Amino acid sequence: MYKERGILIVLSGPSGVGKGTVRKELFSTPETNYEYSISMTTRKAREGEVDGVDYFFKSKEEFEQLIEQGRLLEYANYVGNYYGTPLDYVNDTLDAGRDVFLEIEVQGARLVREKAPDALFIFLAPPSLSELESRLVGRGTETDDVIQARIAAAREELAMMDLYDYVVENDQVERACDKINAIVTAEHCKRERVEQRYKAMLKGDL
Numbered sequence: 530m531y532k533e534r535g536i537l538i539v540l541s542g543p544s545g546v547g548k549g550t551v552r553k554e555l556f557s558t559p560e561t562n563y564e565y566s567i568s569m570t571t572r573k574a575r576e577g578e579v580d581g582v583d584y585f586f587k588s589k590e591e592f593e594q595l596i597e598q599g600r601l602l603e604y605a606n607y608v609g610n611y612y613g614t615p616l617d618y619v620n621d622t623l624d625a626g627r628d629v630f631l632e633i634e635v636q637g638a639r640l641v642r643e644k645a646p647d648a649l650f651i652f653l654a655p656p657s658l659s660e661l662e663s664r665l666v667g668r669g670t671e672t673d674d675v676i677q678a679r680i681a682a683a684r685e686e687l688a689m690m691d692l693y694d695y696v697v698e699n700d701q702v703e704r705a706c707d708k709i710n711a712i713v714t715a716e717h718c719k720r721e722r723v724e725q726r727y728k729a730m731l732k733g734d735l
């Protein structure tokens with residue numbers, strides 16, 4: 530019997546918009562049926578972050594070896610550090626029929642679009658630029674220099690939202706999560722109908 534491949538869900542958007550917060554909220558409920566792909570990074574672990582849970586923390590040399598070996602679906606150099614998605618994990622999980630959820634910055638999302646055009650692209654947008662700045666400052670995890678660099682990057686990142694399948698405003702975390710779940714559910718309905726029932730019907734199997 531035809532087994533549907535999982536959907537690759539890409540959540541992206543500027544730093545500080547709330548991607549991590551929304552992702553954690555999504556994965557804190559048992560109804561969420563996606564697998565989170567833990568990224569590799571050369572960034573230092575923040576207090577409380579655990580290797581293999583929040584990220585796989587790698588040295589620059591280790592990361593560059595992963596790039597050379599072609600073991601990343603995509604990677605980006607973001608504000609001085611590498612971040613990348615493990616290719617085998619994503620492919621194996623999708624092949625097993627499970628949806629995979631990536632939470633990545635916009636350069637990486639653009640590369641995924643080239644490599645996996647059938648992925649589902651969702652842009653998380655802030656209610657306003659000033660709200661984005663106050664979220665970045667309020668989080669208090671970066672130095673002023675890094676915050677300024679991220680705000681500068683955010684202005685360019687916001688210009689990319691047109692390239693996405695959906696834009697979800699992160700005004701309230703729960704509301705954003707509900708919208709993301711609704712989008713994924715709708716995408717399943719669409720793909721199931723086309724891939725399974727419709728094709729089988731045309732072949733006369735139904």
Ligand SMILES: Nc1nc2c(ncn2[C@@H]2O[C@H](COP(=O)(O)OP(=O)(O)O)[C@@H](O)[C@H]2O)c(=O)[nH]1
Pocket residue numbers: 542543544545548549568569572603604605607612613614632633634635636637638
């Ligand atoms: N391209 C790419 N970006 C990633 C990956 N993992 C995380 N990121 C993004 O890298 C950026 C910086 O992440 P991080 O240092 O954890 O800071 P924070 O997300 O702003 O808390 C964020 O926009 C993440 O979404 C990845 O595997 N690939």
Ligand SMILES: Nc1ncnc2c1ncn2[C@@H]1O[C@H](COP(=O)(O)OP(=O)(O)O)[C@@H](O)[C@H]1O
Pocket residue numbers: 542543544545546547548549550551664665667668699700701702
């Ligand atoms: N909907 C929201 N309303 C208010 N504050 C939010 C909301 N979503 C996230 N935040 C706050 O904004 C800050 C940045 O969120 P975070 O998830 O770290 O962003 P990102 O992963 O996109 O860089 C955090 O302090 C977080 O608590």
